[in-house]
Amino acid sequence: xxxxxxxxYDKVFKAIFGDEENLDLTKRLLELILHKKVENxxxxxxxxxxRYVYERGKIxxxxxxxxxxxxxxxxxxGYPTWLHFRNFNxxxxxxxxxxxxGSSYESKKIYLLIDFTYGLGSTKSxxxxxxxxxxxxxxxxxxxxxxxxxxxxxxxxxxTASDEDARTLFRYLSIFDMDEAELNALPRxxxxxxxxxxxxxxxxxxxxxxxxxxxxxxDMQMMLNSERTVGQEEKCIEIAKSMLEKECDxxxxxxxxxxxxxxxxxxxxx
Numbered sequence: 001x002x003x004x005x006x007x008x009y010d011k012v013f014k015a016i017f018g019d020e021e022n023l024d025l026t027k028r029l030l031e032l033i034l035h036k037k038v039e040n041x042x043x044x045x046x047x048x049x050x051r052y053v054y055e056r057g058k059i060x061x062x063x064x065x066x067x068x069x070x071x072x073x074x075x076x077x078g079y080p081t082w083l084h085f086r087n088f089n090x091x092x093x094x095x096x097x098x099x100x101x102g103s104s105y106e107s108k109k110i111y112l113l114i115d116f117t118y119g120l121g122s123t124k125s126x127x128x129x130x131x132x133x134x135x136x137x138x139x140x141x142x143x144x145x146x147x148x149x150x151x152x153x154x155x156x157x158x159x160t161a162s163d164e165d166a167r168t169l170f171r172y173l174s175i176f177d178m179d180e181a182e183l184n185a186l187p188r189x190x191x192x193x194x195x196x197x198x199x200x201x202x203x204x205x206x207x208x209x210x211x212x213x214x215x216x217x218x219d220m221q222m223m224l225n226s227e228r229t230v231g232q233e234e235k236c237i238e239i240a241k242s243m244l245e246k247e248c249d250x251x252x253x254x255x256x257x258x259x260x261x262x263x264x265x266x267x268x269x270x
Contacts, residue, residue: 003215005205006183007176007197008118008151010061011214013075016200018043018062025200028193030066032169033114033147041066063094069110070094075176079119087115088146095144107143115148116173126153126161126170149173172197180205213249240264 007013017026020043027038044063062073072094074087091113099107130146133139155177158170175183175197183198204210236257243253244267253264 003211004180005211005214006178006201008075008077009214010075010077011210012201012204013116013176014061015204015210016197017073022196022200025193025197026064029172030064030071032165032172034066035165039067044070069112070098071112071114073114074116076115076117076119079117083117084115087113091146109143111144113146115146116151116176117148118151118177120148120150120152122153126150126157127166151177213252237267240267244268 005012007016016022017029023041023043027041030041031038042065044065061075064071064073072091076083076087091111095111098109126149128148128150130148131139132141132144151173154170155174158167158174161167161170172193175186175194178186180202183201186194186198188195236259240253240257240259240263243256244264250261250264253259254261257264
């Protein structure tokens with residue numbers, strides 16, 4: 001049975017919202033989240049380069065410069081216990097890189113991490129904002145925050161939101177998890193964003209090379225997860241070699257295994 005890849009798969013999510021041709025979709029999504037007009041948006045390189053040999057490699061989902069501020073977006077297709085720590089860790093790496101570039105540690109830039117997370121269950125609100133605070137709830141840093149959407153609850157409860165803007169946002173987010181039949185059943189002509197988003201998801205699923213690329217990642221990630229208990233570094237190398245034999249994209253191999261691009265390039269030479 002053919003798998004339909006919706007935007008819950010991070011490869012689809014990134015292919016749509018990280019594509020320069022689709023920045024109108026990204027702007028519209030961010031405008032609804034930020035509650036203001038977005039004038040300028042630029043896609044940043046999402047690969048976080050390793051500085052030390054023992055440092056983990058990581059390709060975050062999406063990073064944008066938005067009107068002089070920085071927004072990172074992560075699609076989380078599940079909620080393991082370490083998720084928040086991992087995402088926050090790489091979020092702070094981005095802030096740190098910006099700080100090292102500037103002439104001062106004082107920055108007026110706003111840094112926002114947006115987590116679209118499945119698996120939180122009904123214990124979380126549809127939308128939760130996290131801030132760095134002192135114990136008396138005073139802000140420690142006013143320009144750094146995390147916004148997390150409970151995607152399972154949004155899919156069920158978007159129509160109960162208190163105002164029209166929130167309902168529109170949650171309705172958009174609810175289509176991330178729709179299958180092909182559900183997407184095709186959406187009425188056309190009522191919303192330009194919805195129409196284009198649906199067409200892009202279906203278009204990606206008709207691209208055999210993209211589907212193979214995305215499903216190869218799923219298969220390799222399952223292999224990696226099953227082998228994490230012993231010999232993790234050696235297993236990562238073996239998986240990387242296997243993916244190279246399958247002619248998988250190097251950035252995909254890096255994301256799945258945690259090896260840097262440079263390490264994978266060296267494996268190709270041997």
